[in-house]
Amino acid sequence: MSVLRRPPEGLVGTLASRWEALLAQLGAIADAYPDAQLASSMGVEDTLLIHALMQLPCRLEVFLLDTGRLHAETLDLVAVVEQRYGIRIRVMHPDPQAVKDHVDAYGEYAFHESVALRKACCGIRKVEPLRRALAGHSAWITGQRREQAVTRTELPESQWDAAFGLQKFNPLARWTTAEVWGVVHALGVPYHPLHDRGYPSIGCECCTRAVRAGEDLRAGRWWWEQRATRECGLHAAPTVIPRAVPPSIP
Known part of the structure; x- marks a missing residue:
């Protein structure tokens, strides 16, 4: 197990415990899967994970999927993070010919017309570049x-990703929004400026809006669709093993 730095002064109680557990978990992942990579969209969870990974003796690689439709603030934050931690974030781009063919066939904004066309766009701009990013690696984070989201309520911290053929880790699966922001503020972790403008979840500019009071965290993603369809194909739903039902008591 890698030797990890303890939390800084001021990070106490539950947040300190969460931080220590996260460092230990990431250290164990790095030891077992030294070629593991963090997939970052530059949301607050990802910049928190980048900050945590920078505490490890052996730094894991970070990559970003640049769909060609990201907010300018997202790309600006990449430069901020690279300078802050002295790292290079690997940027993956979609196949330009595949993008052109799709736009020529269906239009630039076909993703509004049906879930199938939206997922086809995500497949070209996100899923295929992700497949290339993960090729030859044994794990991703x-x-x-x-x-x-309702599509993530059973999310495990570790799972076999059958879609891409490698181990997948979700170390923040059980963290609450308050815990994420508590650690981010306590440690001075850089975060996306759109979070302060009502965007808890940030993707492509054309498919992301600010959320309204009372809406869930991913209500601003593909808001014209039903909640159950609001995934892009990067994350297949984990296999859920039903709990045994206890016999009724007379």
């Missing part, structure tokens, strides 16, 4: 949390 995400910033997914159970609290984020």
Whole structure:
């Protein structure tokens, strides 16, 4: 197990315990899977994970999927993070010919017309570049949390990713939004400026809006669709083993 730095002064109680557990978990992942990568969209969960990874003796690689439709603030934050930690974030781009063919066939904004066309766009701009990013690696790490969406309520911290053929880790799965922000503020972790403008979840500019009071964290993603369809294909739903039902008591 890697020797990890303890939390700084001021990070106490539950947040300190969460931080220590996260460092230990990431250290164990790095030891077992030294070629593991963090997939970052530059959301707050991802910059928290980048900050944590920078505490490890052996730094893991970080990559970003640049769909060609990201907010300018997202790309600006990449430069901020690279300078802050002295790292280079690997940026993956979609196949330009595949993008052109799709736009020529269906239009630039076809993703509004049907879930199938939207997922086809995500497949070209996100899923295929992700497949290339993960090729030859044994594991990847995400910033997914159970609290984020109805599609993630059973999210495990570790799972076999059958879609891409490698181990997948979601170390923040059980973290609450308050815990994420508590650690981020306590440690001075850089975060996306759109979070302060009502964007808890940030993707492509054309497919992301600010959320309204009372809406869930991912209500601003593909808001014209039903909640159950609001995934892009990067994250297949984990296999859930049903709990045994206890016999009724007379």
